[in-house]
């Protein structure tokens with residue numbers, strides 16, 4: 535008889551690299567059978583990921599496979615789900631991780647820009663949620679004796695699904711939509727013993743943020759790497775850029791485990807945001823809207839005392855505040 539652990543099967547979309555790959559590795563290590571998915575043009579990266587995971591975890595040799603599919607196509611996703619369950623066994627976990635970024639001020643956004651982002655980030659997640667739920671329902675009740683208390687569906691939202699980043703308005707809206715869809719899906723799927731949650735990474739050092747760093751740098755006049763550092767230092771409470779493995783701990787660890795069986799409809803943050811980027815991006819001369827004492831301390835601890843290009847130094851801040859008090863409008 536198959537062991538309880540061997541009967542847990544997951545698909546991770548967009549897992550040929552980055553966060554998806556780290557999640558897939560974590561799942562394989564924890565005993566899941568895993569399908570590595572990515573776009574068809576990434577076939578070689580899919581194969582390399584399968585090889586890398588099975589090299590690291592020899593016991594996973596027969597339970598990791600790669601299937602290319604573009605998640606923006608509902609037909610391709612239906613086929614991905616069908617093939618995975620035929621080859622690896624009943625689907626117990628779907629992780630709709632694939633996503634693309636876009637850095638563009640809203641006034642420059644075209645119809646095509648919107649279509650492109652929504653096709654992957656929203657339609658792609660919806661296609662995965664729907665096809666996985668249909669498959670899970672067709673399998674009958676989950677088997678607690680086989681280590682599956684509920685079926686689980688997870689989607690990639692983002693820190694911007696709660697508050698957007700300027701110049702990433704359409705990306706932010708697409709992730710905001712994932713958060714709404716996740717709640718709605720959780721409500722409709724509860725009676726089928728399927729939980730639906732999303733994860734909301736902060737700033738993760740992957741190819742995606744390398745592209746975002748380039749885009750923001752071009753728009754806001756910073757050199758390569760500086761936007762990543764600035765945004766991580768200034769806006770993330772834990773004060774560092776996160777790694778794909780940090781997200782894998784939440785997603786492949788907690789949300790994929792039985793510890794989260796009674797969690798549904800949630801969008802879980804990684805790296806709580808401290809400040810609003812508009813203070814930097816849109817209004818470089820505007821003080822960050824927090825108590826000055828906290829601001830000064832934060833500046834000092836992060837080495838931004840003299841940051842004319844970023845925001846006022848404490849001295850500038852006090853001088854402006856005094857000037858305002860002396861000559862009210």
Ligand SMILES: NC(=O)c1ccc[n+]([C@@H]2O[C@H](COP(=O)([O-])OP(=O)(O)OC[C@H]3O[C@@H](n4cnc5c(N)ncnc54)[C@H](O)[C@@H]3O)[C@@H](O)[C@H]2O)c1
Nearest residue numbers: 548552553572573604605632633690692735737738740742
């Ligand atoms: N990196 C971050 O800081 C961050 C923050 C918040 C949310 N996220 C989200 O996490 C997810 C993973 O991000 P990442 O940083 O690993 O990005 P990444 O660009 O490094 O990897 C994304 C993967 O998805 C694949 N993909 C793109 N379109 C696809 C499609 N149509 N079908 C199948 N696969 C497709 C890409 O080929 C790539 O391998 C994304 O949804 C992203 O929006 C990332």
